[in-house]
Amino acid sequence: MRLIKLKEVLHMTGLSRATVYRFMAAGGFPMKVELGGNSVAWVESEVEDWINEKILKRDASDTAA
Template sequence: MGEEIDKGATEPRRVTRLIRLPEVQHRVGLGRSTIYRWMSEGKFPKPVQLGGYAVAWAEDVIEDWINSRLS
């Protein structure tokens, strides 16, 4: 029925934090229009739909994008 939890697992479970547009803008140093333009061009990760018009990005996806730009 449900998934069993592996009590012998040694790796801690990583919780994905969702961040909204203002925090994404702050972290990447880009404006809203640039983020959305780059998303349409495939240069920036797309957000996940939260419901209605609300969207957010997975924090680890944004961190990976930043790290790829620094490399």
């Protein structure tokens, strides 16, 4: 298991910081892990799963059209 910082999450997803936090608040993005102090990270596999879900939804809608 690997924890990744916000900069890498943003790079992987192409989202902005505000969008990541907005999606988290709405329950549509993996939650951050509090590391202590002001430091947070995300579980890399959870972010990858989120990306894969987006790809699967895209592919499903492509085949339905």
